[in-house]
Amino acid sequence: MREHHIVFLVFGISVLIALFVPTGVKEASRQTVVVYDAIEELPEGSVVLLGADFDAHNRAEMVPQLEVLVEHLMRRRLRVIAVSMWDQGPMFAERVLRRVGDEHGLEYGIDYVNLGYAAGAQSMVRLLKDDIRAVYKTDFSGNETLNMPVLAGLEGAKDVDLMVDISDNPSGPTTYLEQIQSFHKGFRMVCGLTASAVPPIMPYVESGQIEGYIIGLKGASEYEGLIGVRGLGTIAMTAQSVGQVAILVLILVGNIFFLMERRRRAV
Amino acid sequence: METLGIWIAALLTLAIGSLLWRQNPLYRLAEHILVGFTAGHLVVINFFNVKNFGIEPMVKGGMWINIVPIIIGLLFYFRFSRRYAWLTRIPLAYFFGLSGAIGITGALDASIRQQIIATVKPLYEPEIIWGFIPHLNINNIIILVGTITTLAYFFMTRPHKGITGGMAYVGRFFIMVTLGARFGAVVMSRLSLLIDRLYFILHDCLKIL
Incomplete structure (x- = not known):
């Protein structure tokens, strides 16, 4: 067993044990x-408008956020329209929307809809701004959107009351800001972000273009506390803290050994 | 069927995780499965993109104008011909022009004008009575100094000497703080991935959590 194996083992075991003590x-x-x-x-x-703008490799942070935000949206009886600029996001949105929708007795197509993925990123969002049905002629399941009750009275994304963008990439929220809010100042947005996507988004929050955001598993955990549900965010928080402390300790120990080695060589 | 899917996912997770010990055939198998699935998924997604947005509106809705972007897109395949490879410049020029126009018109307001406005904030506020110097808004001063000195660091048309050099030197510290914050955030993100996989194995697969 070599040094890096010991590091992995210490790190893995500490996180594993912490999972059994959710706080x-x-x-x-x-x-x-x-x-x-x-x-x-x-x-x-x-x-x-719910943006499911993430891929499977970031489901760890994104799905707990998606679950808790959809729970809140549906509990408040808001009309949820899910869209995505990334091809894998709609699969997660479909699962969560259907499950939470059923729990609240909501009907697909009337109270909520998953429109799925549309290619084109910036140009797609520019078109979505004015005409949702031009981008999405059918929803994720292949149903026609033309006379769908959930979309009644809605022309484009510019008409929604709020956008909740759950994104693993800073280009998610900025695309909506650049292609919708630039032309319609009343377009309101909040975000759910991975921790690594937060620093580039903070200037947009400081400027007031994005009203607020939740960060990774920690944000999901805080939100679960606010609406009184227990999900992966709550379960994972101790493990997250223990893992971060373990990294700090390993960095300190590594540096101490490095300094000792350097001093020994100097002598 | 769902149980089978969970067990396959768990085994693939362990196979990928086995790289932490050393390179092995199980890891390579899982890696190749991932590459294969991703490629297959992209082919299907792109096939339906062309079918849903290009072919179907043309055949069913009579939107024959769609033939233009379809032909422009097909020009990409001339890259396989040495003689006609130059034709690929047409779709490339089209995409550069289109994405540039759409991107810049949106970014001008949201990412440039609004961001400049956000840096113009009051440094002196009478209602602030706390801090090292009362009435000074420390946060706004940091934003102003950080923005100017970081921009100075990327000012490459003059040598970093004198005032420019001093500002660039300060800017370098702001960049280092930003990189530190980003590194911390990435660590937090990657830790979440590990927690998710461990939770999946303990909860969904072994059902002991």
Whole structure:
């Protein structure tokens, strides 16, 4: 067994044990509360555009956020329209929307819809802004969208009351900002982001273009606390903290050994 | 069927994880399966893109104008011919022009104008009475100094000497802090991936959590 095996083992075992001691987060951060308030303040029946802009490799952070946000949206009886610029996101959205929709007795096509993936990124969103049906003639399951009740009275994405973009890439929210908010200042947006996507998005939050965001598993855990559900976010929080402490300790130990080695060579 | 899917996923997770010990045939098998599935998935997605947005509206809806982008797209295949490879420049020029036009018109407001406005903030605020120097908004000062000095660091048309050099030197510290924050965030993200896989094996597969 070599040094890196010991590092992996210590790290893996500490995270594994911590998974059996779920604690969640005691208090939600300001940004998470902003997202919660933005959804909570919407009147019943408001239209929410849900962006499932992530791939399978980031499901660890994205799916807990998706679950908890969809739970809140459906609990508030808001009309949810799911779209995606990434091809794998709609598969996760479909599972979560159908399950939570059934739990709340909501009907597909009337209360919520998963429109699926559309290619084109910037140009697709530019068209989506003015005409949803031009981009999505059918939904994820192949149903015609032309007379779908959930889309009644809605022309384009510019008409929605709020966009909730769950994205593993900073280009997700910025595309919607550039292609919709640039032309319609009333377009409101909150985000669910992976931790690594947050730093490039922070300037847009500072400028007020994005109202708020939730970060990774920690954000999901805080949100679960706010709406009173127990999901992977709550279960994983101790493991996340223990893992981060383990990394800090390993960095410290590594540096101590490095300094000792350098001193020994100097002598 | 779902149980079978969960067990296959768990075995593939362990196979990929086995790389932590050393390279082995199980890891390579799982890696090749992933590459194969990804390629297959992309082929299907792109096939339906062309069918749904190009062919069907043309055949069923009479939108014969779609023949133009389809022909432009097909020109890409001339890259396999030495004689006619130059024809691929046409679709490339089309895509560069289109994406540039759409991207820039949107970015001008959201990512440039709005961001410049966001850096113009009051440095002096009478209601602030705390901090090292009362009435000074420290956050706004940091944003202003950080923006100017970081831009100075990327100012390449003059040598980094004198005032420009001093500003670039300060800017380098802001960049290092940003990179540190990003590294911390990436660590947090990758840790979440490990937790998700462990939870999947313990909860969905072994059902002991």
